[in-house]
Amino acid sequence: MNKSLKGVATLASARKEQNRSYWMLVLPGFLVYFAVLAFPTVFSVVLSLTNYNGGKLFGGRVPVEFVGLKWYKRLFVDEYFYLALKNNLWIVFVSVFGQIPLGFFLAYVLYRGIVKNTDFFQTMIYLPCVISTVVIGILWKSFFAPYGAYPELVRLFNPSFEYGVSNHPILPVLFVILWMYTGTYLIIFMANLQKIDSSIIEAAKIDGASEGQSLRYIILPALSGIIVTSCIFAISGSLKSFDLIYVMTGGGPANRTSVLSVYMFDKAFQGAPNYPLANAISTVMVIISFMLIGLTKWAEKRFGGKE
Template sequence: MHLIKSNWKIALGVIPALLIYCIFSIIPIFISFYYSFMSWNGFSAMQYVGLANFKAILNDSVFWLSVRNNLIVVAASVFGQIPIALVLALLLNQKIKGAKFFRTIAFLPVVISTVVISLTWRLIFNVEQGLLNNLLDNLGLSALAQNWLGNPDYAMYAIAVVIIWQFVGLYFIIFLSALQTVPRDILEAADLDGATEWQKTRYVTLPSIWGVIIIAVILCISGSLKTFDLIYVMTGGGPANSTEVMATYMYTETFQGLRYGYGSAISVLIFVFSIVMIILANVLLKKRGNRKPV
């Protein structure tokens, strides 16, 4: 009887948060699915067009450019944020002087407003007075100075650097928390067996936190596919759509082009791509985790 009362108390505590989540996250997904089969400018009556929006998207070169840019963001996040965060966590998990200070500094970009970060990095990348080009000039490397955000060949990669910098701290804290749960007796036993630091990391530490690494990669992929605010403030998707990602393109088509059905179809494809990539990453990482180290 006491257990039933406890379960009801837990349910009452969860229900408000669940309702908010459903209203602002789950229900809009179904609404987007519905709108994706419609032609609607937001004012006149909706018109059912079936799969016409999806057919138009598949023949839209700007959409495929946005997909390519999204894949660049995903690759930069997974192969940039995760390894850097893991190395930092391994280093700062040791008893070193000033570890708390470095932990705070590493996490600081995560709590700064994305708008502030975007405007700051726009100043850094500024072609005339930007810190980066001035630094290159002072080092005698003025030939390397570029119009980082104005050149279609470099703009997306410049943004990728900012994305890596912004969220490394988040995964650093996640990994650092996971490392502190690794059983000390196993590490001490490895020390007694004469294992080096690299061997302990490879055969004890990493397998112990592999589940956390999988979760971090999944968070990384899902967050990368929803990238919007930083790119919107820094470049607005330009120049010449060179930094357009699916979320910014969806926003442009929906609210500036007044193509709500078309924009909803793009949002559906973002959802589908996210699910597919998360499943693939989950399967591949779990297979890698199940392999016996050699």
């Protein structure tokens, strides 16, 4: 009986020590997550429901009052909000249906050895990802400027070309985004393609499978999980894109290249600051991000395979 009680006590002590060790390892990360992500997110939602305007330090009104959905109602009748949202959705579209397929195509070409000097091409395609976004923005801004290289190149083929404000000023930004971030997905897909056993592909080819059949029935199902992860990265990165657009266009001309993050920045720090409205914009951005990610996960379950 005494041995049985000692065994139970030892087991309970071991579990207690295990729980203590678990919390010692988890607690620092949890506190950092709460301080950096969770608390600011909840606080932002709370501020979007008040009339907070900076407090005494910024000459704002005191005390803070609860105003409900006032700023959300104002947001959804602002034409510039829908313009920024449309531009953001264009960036999401280019990222998901441009960067990811192009990155996969380039990774597949290099992985299968269709071209030589794969290390050189891999480095050149990934190089824009390691250059400062501000530097890239300034370079491409100069390239597309009225007296830059772009109009001069067009005049070589069309001497009567007159450079003016385009009907689609977001197009240069979309091009630069496609060029800049495709290399990220190239590296991601290259790393995961190298985990696939090449003997499986060779066996399929011996059995008469074509390159397209190997791609469809072996490689794509094996990469379904990483494709979904890449889509989530692309969506989250697209909705918070700020630095490149701010450097290249600043949201102009006439806010026609503005995105939600630039729109939020203007409301918070330009002119008369409106912090509750800026926080309402950030909350909407988070909601849209969750909706698009949920749509991606649904598409994976409905049409995708399993890794």
